[in-house]
Amino acid sequence: MPREKPKHTSAARKPAGTGVSLKFLAEHLGLSQAAVSFVINRSPAAKSIPHRTQELIRAAARELNYRPSHIARSLRQQRSFTIGVVVPEISEGYAALVMSGIEDHLLQEGYFYFVVSHHHRNELIEEYPLLLQQRAVEGLIAVDTVLSDRVDVPGVAVSGHRDVPGVTNIVLNHDRAACLALQHLANLGHRKMAFIKGQAFSSDTEVRWEAVREAAKKLNIEVKGMLTGQLEGESSSPLLGYQVTQKLLACGEPFTALFTFNDISAIGAIQALREAGRQVPEDVSVVGFDDIQSAAFQNPALTTVRQPLREMGTIAAEILLERITAPTKTPHPKEIVVEPELIIRASTAHPPKTPGLN
Amino acid sequence: MPREKPKHTSAARKPAGTGVSLKFLAEHLGLSQAAVSFVINRSPAAKSIPHRTQELIRAAARELNYRPSHIARSLRQQRSFTIGVVVPEISEGYAALVMSGIEDHLLQEGYFYFVVSHHHRNELIEEYPLLLQQRAVEGLIAVDTVLSDRVDVPGVAVSGHRDVPGVTNIVLNHDRAACLALQHLANLGHRKMAFIKGQAFSSDTEVRWEAVREAAKKLNIEVKGMLTGQLEGESSSPLLGYQVTQKLLACGEPFTALFTFNDISAIGAIQALREAGRQVPEDVSVVGFDDIQSAAFQNPALTTVRQPLREMGTIAAEILLERITAPTKTPHPKEIVVEPELIIRASTAHPPKTPGLN
DNA sequence: ACAGCATAGTAAACCGATTTAGTAAGATAC
């Protein structure tokens, strides 16, 4: 009779394709899957397994390069450690900054995330959250997007501005933002101001505009319909700001200051002003919004209202994970307000001495 | 004896938490899970199930809002329809553009993707691909990152520039890119050129620099060590370009043209030049690289070598899915070359009449 | 009358883990 070989019946396969499974590892060790699982996960049940055996198991796991299937684990534990992020589009500076804040916190906590971008198409805004849920995300973060309430995982909206049940809103203090900008311009001596509102689909547009009107009223500044433009179109190119500004100039109403919806449109606006022979800031002061990276490196460097976009992303991730891991602790905040900051650079100055020159 | 109620024993639960399961749906219908599964998936096995029943099943599924668990399905079918994207960081214009190209194709084909950013930290570059694999991604796309070969799923690198087995490289034709830029400057009459190389960690740096030297030799242009700067530091802010340019100016060697590693650094460079009293393009012409969105809206608008970043992302996704779904068809291309395009704007012009004025 | 085939499904294995309940062997207590 031949000497008995070490247990190596190996019903579990190990063709390079899939990596080694728990079953394979257990058989290799001559132990049950349960025992191996206990040790690998440092489960309390492992306390009855002697140190010697534990080391054997860990050594084998390392040697065979065992990596538990996250999918199998998710299925069993009903925990995916995955969340979904819904953004309008990726290329835009805004969403990218928020995402990088989100990512920071999520990866650090061992969560991964799916990103989907809907390009403002309604059917996608409806469908993606459901698809994400099907993929067992434990929560959703929506950036500048209104989450429908058909979703039953915790949600956090960055600039969502809609009262959706179960969704926490992270919003900028727009009142303060508008005050900062208008106050700054008023202090410089500006009275005739023009404004560029955001696209209708952006959830910030409405709130911010309301805040601007409020602030203007407080400062006793007139908001003329003729001097109020609105961005139009999907893209996030400076071209939109360029076009609106041309219209504002064409209407003939004089102005010495322009408050735009974001930095991108401010950049386009400055271009249009310059082409029309108006110098920035000598003839017209321009205040942007967001403080995207390149704002500081425009010529002239942009005065702008800074939104702490990265922080907003981080906060969103923090709140979401809190809500996921301790759903009962806090009933969950409805809204979290972050503060803007006025960054004064070179695109604003006193109005020209001959005011109203057009 | 009370009238018999419709079959509704319902061992399967349906508390709002988890949505309905196949088991619940099957019991609700009084059918087996298999039958329901066949119909839902339009599997060939469903042909033996009469239309009437099929409709009943589909109606119930719709009504109960049944959504199969993607995780359970993945486990059984060993297909996750998920891929992993590895980028240096998200906030940068470069990666964001490539990602948006990737996303376009992936979502369209029913795949989702995880994003991880490694911030050039080696341990993360090593670890993330393994973690992604553990999460059963079917392939990896690395952007400006060298994939280690310890991964055994198909990989595609965008600007990877390293010969990793099993990885397809999508690269720009850097020789042509360098030629376009230098030819353009030479045609304008420039002879004294300065250069800004990329950071050491960027995988494009080496290749591009080689191409620049080659092109310069062909055009008989001297590449002086003193007029060669290098970006230093993690961040992707224009500040880096600003600092390098200050050094170039400080060295005292005259130049009339500057070819930068990317648009971001070109923006910083222009700032530095201006502060030193050199006008762009009157005194110094500047050529950027990439053609990021804001390049067109700089002042002056940036002349730059355009990389088709979005397309590179889309191509990466296409190749990857091809390799996943038909692994044997093509042995798999080692390298795919895309062509650059010179975008001439306002930051380049003839050199000044008094050449070499410093 | 009975084989053979189509119809309309069902039972159970399976994917790869986690987890509960339980067991066998040896040590200790009384």
Next chain:
DNA sequence: GTATCTTACTAAATCGGTTTACTATGCTGT
């Protein structure tokens, strides 16, 4: 000597689907 307690595990259920193999019934052909 036996009841009890540890110690060191294991068997089997489970998560929620997919898929293979099989069955029961009715109809057709000869």
